Amino acid sequence: xxxxxxxxxxxxxxxxxxxxxxxxxxxxxxxxxxxxxxxxxxxxxxxxxxxxxxxxxxxxxxxxxxxxxxxxxxxxxxxxxxxxxxxxxxxxxxxxxxxxxxxxxxxxxxxxxxxxxxxxxxxxxxxxxxxxxxxxxxxxxxxxxxxxxxxxxxxxxxxxxxxxxxxxxxxxxxxxxxxxxxxxxxxxxxxxxxxxxxxxxxxxxxxxxxxxxxxxxxxxxxxxxxxxxxxxxxxxxxxxxxxxxxxxxxxxxxxxxxxxxxxxxxxxxxxxxxxxxxxxxxxxxxxxxxxxxxxxxxxxxxxxxxxxxxxxxxxxxxxxxxxxxxxxxxxxxxxxxxxxxx
Amino acid sequence: xxxxxxxxxxxxxxxxxxxxxxxxxxxxxxxxxxxxxxxxxxxxxxxxxxxxxxxxxxxxxxxxxxxxxxxxxxxxxxxxxxxxxxxxxxxxxxxxxxxxxxxxxxxxxxxxxxxxxxxxxxxxxxxxxxxxxxxxxxxxxxxxxxxxxxxxxxxxxxxxxxxxxxxxxxxxxxxxxxxxxxxxxxxxxxxxxxxxxxxxxxxxxxxxxxxxxxxxxxxxxxxxxxxxxxxx
Numbered sequence: 001x002x003x004x005x006x007x008x009x010x011x012x013x014x015x016x017x018x019x020x021x022x023x024x025x026x027x028x029x030x031x032x033x034x035x036x037x038x039x040x041x042x043x044x045x046x047x048x049x050x051x052x053x054x055x056x057x058x059x060x061x062x063x064x065x066x067x068x069x070x071x072x073x074x075x076x077x078x079x080x081x082x083x084x085x086x087x088x089x090x091x092x093x094x095x096x097x098x099x100x101x102x103x104x105x106x107x108x109x110x111x112x113x114x115x116x117x118x119x120x121x122x123x124x125x126x127x128x129x130x131x132x133x134x135x136x137x138x139x140x141x142x143x144x145x146x147x148x149x150x151x152x153x154x155x156x157x158x159x160x161x162x163x164x165x166x167x168x169x170x171x172x173x174x175x176x177x178x179x180x181x182x183x184x185x186x187x188x189x190x191x192x193x194x195x196x197x198x199x200x201x202x203x204x205x206x207x208x209x210x211x212x213x214x215x216x217x218x219x220x221x222x223x224x225x226x227x228x229x230x231x232x233x234x235x236x237x238x239x240x241x242x243x244x245x246x247x248x249x250x251x252x253x254x255x256x257x258x259x260x261x262x263x264x265x266x267x268x269x270x271x272x273x274x275x276x277x278x279x280x281x282x283x284x285x286x287x288x289x290x291x292x293x294x295x296x297x298x299x300x301x302x303x304x305x306x307x308x309x310x311x312x313x314x315x316x317x318x319x320x321x322x323x324x325x326x327x328x329x330x331x332x333x334x335x336x337x338x339x340x341x342x
Numbered sequence: 343x344x345x346x347x348x349x350x351x352x353x354x355x356x357x358x359x360x361x362x363x364x365x366x367x368x369x370x371x372x373x374x375x376x377x378x379x380x381x382x383x384x385x386x387x388x389x390x391x392x393x394x395x396x397x398x399x400x401x402x403x404x405x406x407x408x409x410x411x412x413x414x415x416x417x418x419x420x421x422x423x424x425x426x427x428x429x430x431x432x433x434x435x436x437x438x439x440x441x442x443x444x445x446x447x448x449x450x451x452x453x454x455x456x457x458x459x460x461x462x463x464x465x466x467x468x469x470x471x472x473x474x475x476x477x478x479x480x481x482x483x484x485x486x487x488x489x490x491x492x493x494x495x496x497x498x499x500x501x502x503x504x505x506x507x508x509x510x511x512x513x514x515x516x517x518x519x520x521x522x523x524x525x526x527x528x529x530x531x532x533x534x535x536x537x538x539x540x541x542x543x544x545x546x547x548x549x550x551x552x553x554x555x556x557x558x559x560x561x562x563x564x565x566x567x568x569x570x571x572x573x574x
Contacts, residue, residue: 094406094408223419224422226406226410227406227416227419228402228406231402231405231419233370233371234400235420235423236391237422238391276410282415
């Protein structure tokens with residue numbers, strides 16, 4: 001099939017959402033306790049949507065509704081949000097290597113979480129500490145970049161500086177922490193969808209929907225940013241204000257996610273590249289595509305994390321980093337092959 | 343300096359004389375300057391950016407080398423000042439885009455990546471973007487840079503056919519004399535002379551550029567032409 005054929009298929013919202021829904025249902029059926037796909041359908045339709053009979057006390061229903069479904073939905077939302085943030089950051093910085101973690105948001109979240117775990121007297125929850133840490137990172141980036149915060153180079157340099165600075169503080173805190181705290185922190189820093197309940201889904205979902213609506217509203221302005229700040233300004237766009245606003249929104253979205261599921265690298269970097277190959281560069285198709293494909297990717301990465309080893313779960317960040325590194329090596333090889341054949 | 347409606351004015355002058363800075367001040371890209379820029383007696387710095395963009399277009403010299411947009415997507419950017427963020431393209435706007443692409447002769451290249459086009463084709467895409475923007479005024483920074491003679495002529499005659507009040511930074515003095523109605527020469531940030539193309543004087547060019555030169559008339563339309571004595 002040629003490239004335009006592939007792009008036509010993946011640009012179809014119906015096709016993508018069908019794959020997404022099917023992926024979620026299949027992922028719910030996979031786990032240490034065998035559940036058939038039919039059981040998943042029956043439970044989701046009966047108990048979830050009220051379209052059939054439902055026995056809430058049945059163990060299988062409880063596993064599906066209370067354990068697996070919220071976990072897989074948060075995986076989907078995390079993948080969607082990280083991929084969307086990555087696509088927006090790569091667009092507004094015109095830098096294909098930009099992702100939410102380049103700007104120190106994850107480093108800030110990790111520092112906040114470590115401090116909450118180490119300094120128990122603070123009395124904050126882990127996710128609240130992580131959220132405050134992420135916000136601190138954003139404030140520091142904007143503070144360091146100062147009046148040059150609208151310029152790409154200043155933003156990226158400030159982001160890298162803040163990321164390293166906060167990571168070093170986290171390392172100091174970990175070095176002086178109790179070994180139990182270190183173990184749980186390491187697991188959290190590599191990302192985990194464990195212990196996620198329905199109550200954890202509300203904030204990330206709302207944040208994702210609001211951010212997506214804003215990004216779609218300004219997608220034409222973002223396209224103009226791709227063509228340069230001068231051209232954007234001459235079209236009536238305040239390029240610097242737009243860039244800072246979108247950075248803050250992606251940072252807040254990532255902070256909400258990181259505070260719930262920890263640091264999951266490579267998704268925000270890799271998925272926008274995959275989506276450009278599958279869908280193309282047009283932002284009004286690329287951004288929704290990143291939401292769905294990012295979600296699907298994370299659902300299956302979580303399935304691998306849960307099932308790769310028989311007796312334990314792997315942190316999700318290990319799986320995404322492994323797939324991510326493989327993807328970029330393949331991309332590199334493909335480019336080398338293309339330039340050889342020209 | 344002042345520019346009359348429908349005129350095409352060339353901004354000339356040595357490198358670093360302030361041509362691009364002046365253009366940026368007029369176009370609202372540079373705001374830290376003293377003095378006033380007015381469009382029909384309306385102060386540009388008091389106008390909303392969108393309102394300014396509806397009246398004044400800028401044909402840029404530099405675009406990002408790795409721009410991943412098709413020619414048509416670049417043309418569509420010209421509609422931004424006329425659209426609200428949520429606005430969708432109307433049927434008539436889609437027709438306008440097709441007509442603009444057709445007018446600059448790019449039908450077969452509309453779907454091609456902008457970065458893969460030649461210099462002349464890129465300029466035509468940007469002219470189509472300008473047509474879509476529907477301005478009254480046009481600013482151009484070195485519109486013929488890196489173009490061969492044929493494409494220089496095509497680009498400038500296409501721009502002239504738009505009938506807009508145009509100010510263009512042009513390095514090539516003879517090109518400016520051949521195409522523009524009026525010449526404004528800058529040196530060290532100040533206007534040295536400002537006159538119709540037919541009234542320029544050789545001694546002014548000699549003083550500004552520190553060269554030996556004479557003016558004569560080109561044989562086709564009788565417009566002034568600068569002849570330079572090259573140092574051996």
